[in-house]
Each structure stands twice: as C-alpha cells, then as structure tokens.
Amino acid sequence: MPVLEQPSLGQPHDVLQQFCQGDLDAFEGLFRQHQSAVFGWILRIVRDPAAAEDLTIETFWRIHRAHARFDPERSFEAWARRIATNAALDHLRTARHDTELPDNLASPPVPDPDVSDDLRRKTARAFQRLPPKLQVAATLALIEEQPYKEIAEALGISIGAVKLRVFRALRLLRKELRRQGIES
Amino acid sequence: MNEPEQKRIEQLLKQSLPPVGDQAGAELRRDLWPAMLKRLDDDARLAAVPWFDWALLATVAAWLAFFPGAIPVLFYHL
Numbered sequence: 001m002p003v004l005e006q007p008s009l010g011q012p013h014d015v016l017q018q019f020c021q022g023d024l025d026a027f028e029g030l031f032r033q034h035q036s037a038v039f040g041w042i043l044r045i046v047r048d049p050a051a052a053e054d055l056t057i058e059t060f061w062r063i064h065r066a067h068a069r070f071d072p073e074r075s076f077e078a079w080a081r082r083i084a085t086n087a088a089l090d091h092l093r094t095a096r097h098d099t100e101l102p103d104n105l106a107s108p109p110v111p112d113p114d115v116s117d118d119l120r121r122k123t124a125r126a127f128q129r130l131p132p133k134l135q136v137a138a139t140l141a142l143i144e145e146q147p148y149k150e151i152a153e154a155l156g157i158s159i160g161a162v163k164l165r166v167f168r169a170l171r172l173l174r175k176e177l178r179r180q181g182i183e184s
Numbered sequence: 185m186n187e188p189e190q191k192r193i194e195q196l197l198k199q200s201l202p203p204v205g206d207q208a209g210a211e212l213r214r215d216l217w218p219a220m221l222k223r224l225d226d227d228a229r230l231a232a233v234p235w236f237d238w239a240l241l242a243t244v245a246a247w248l249a250f251f252p253g254a255i256p257v258l259f260y261h262l
C-alpha cells in the first residue's frame with residue numbers, strides 16, 4: 001500500500017497507542033487536532049461546506065470504528081485523508097444525481113474574458129457528470145493543484161494511475177463538451 | 185488529445201470551477217466535536233440493544249408479514 005509510510009508527526013506516540021486501544025480522550029485529541037484539515041480536504045472534493053461538515057463527522061466515525069486496525073507507527077494524517085477521500089467518493093456516488101449547480105458560480109481568481117458564464121456553467125455541469133473516481137482525481141490535481149503524491153496516497157493508487165485518471169477525465173470532458181457543440 | 189487541447193480544457197475547467205481550498209469560508213466555522221459525540225452516542229445506543237431483541241422484532245415482523253390477520257390480535261394484546 002503506497003500510503004502511510006511516515007510515522008505520525010504532531011502528536012505523541014502514546015496518544016496514538018491509546019487511540020488504538022479505543023481511548024475516547026485520545027480520539028477527542030486527534031479529532032480536535034485534525035478536524036480542520038480533514039474538513040478542508042473533503043471540501044476540496046465535494047465543494048459544499050455543509051456536506052463537508054457531515055462528511056468530516058462520517059470520516060471520524062469510520063476512524064473511530066477502525067481504531068484497532070490503525071498502526072501507530074504510521075501517519076495518522078495520511079490514514080485520515082484516505083478515509084476522508086473514501087467518504088467523499090461515497091457521497092459523490094450517491095449525491096451526484098440530485099446536486100444542482102448554484103445560480104451564481106464562483107468567479108475564478110483571474111477571469112478569462114473569452115469564457116462566458118454559459119460556457120462555465122456547461123463545463124461545470126459536464127464535469128459533475130464524470131464518473132466520481134475521475135472527477136475526484138481531476139478536482140484535486142487540476143482545480144485544487146494538490147501534489148500528485150498526496151492524491152495518490154489519498155486514493156490508494158500509484159501516481160501514474162492518478163495521472164491516467166486525470167487524463168481520462170479531461171478526455172471525457174472534451175467529448176461531452178463537443179457533444180454539446182462546444183469546441184475547445 | 186494533443187497537449188494544447190489538454191491545456192485548453194484544463195483552463196476551461198479552472199475558469200468554471202475555481203479552487204475552494206484557499207477561498208474565504210474554506211475554514212471550519214464551528215467545532216464538530218459535539219456533533220461527533222452525538223453520533224458516537226447514537227451508535228452506542230443502537231449497539232446496546234441486545235441481539236435477541238432484534239431477533240424478536242424480526243420474528244414478529246415476519247410473522248405479521250405472513251399472517252396479516254394477526255395484526256389486530258397483536259394490538260389487542262398490547
């Protein structure tokens with residue numbers, strides 16, 4: 001497995017040991033220390049703060065349930081990010097059909113005058129229709145510009161596989177836009 | 185798909201869905217620990233119900249499904 005190769009930084013080893021043994025105080029400490037980072041990671045994937053809050057709780061619930069399987073010699077952060085990614089993927093699989101785009105899409109930091117609001121909306125909608133696995137890889141790599149190594153660890157796949165998913169996402173997106181008569 | 189085409193799609197994607205990770209509002213606005221505790225409590229409450237209670241409930245549900253005429257009898261005895 002490519003993830004979790006570094007020992008956890010930022011929390012004492014005995015806290016992780018206690019967490020492994022099911023200690024609620026240790027779990028609370030880890031929760032309070034990592035909730036913001038987990039929320040931020042999930043938000044990058046699902047792009048909805050309310051859903052990201054629910055999924056943060058779902059992630060830590062899964063973490064608590066799996067406490068006995070955690071190896072305290074490895075990175076808690078990477079483990080939590082992997083579980084958070086799975087929770088976010090599950091959410092995208094179930095919620096994608098009933099998620100509507102907001103009326104006003106967020107403006108890009110540097111707007112391109114050649115890209116109309118209508119084109120942005122169509123692109124966003126086409127992107128939402130991509131298979132969730134491709135969507136997550138492309139979101140994290142291209143939109144959020146996260147390091148490929150972190151994405152690979154979070155998805156439990158190799159860096160090459162992440163690049164392949166990103167490429168497939170772009171190809172499918174181009175195909176869908178062409179189907180709608182939009183030439184890129 | 186050639187490289188310029190790929191770059192163009194990437195740019196279009198970035199224009200359509202700007203990054204949320206660094207935006208204002210990307211920070212967690214409240215402590216989620218109370219909600220987490222509630223979730224753990226709910227979980228513990230469900231787990232606290234003995235297995236034979238669930239078995240009894242399943243038996244009664246199956247019995248009522250096969251013999252709907254027994255529903256009034258059950259209500260009479262409740």
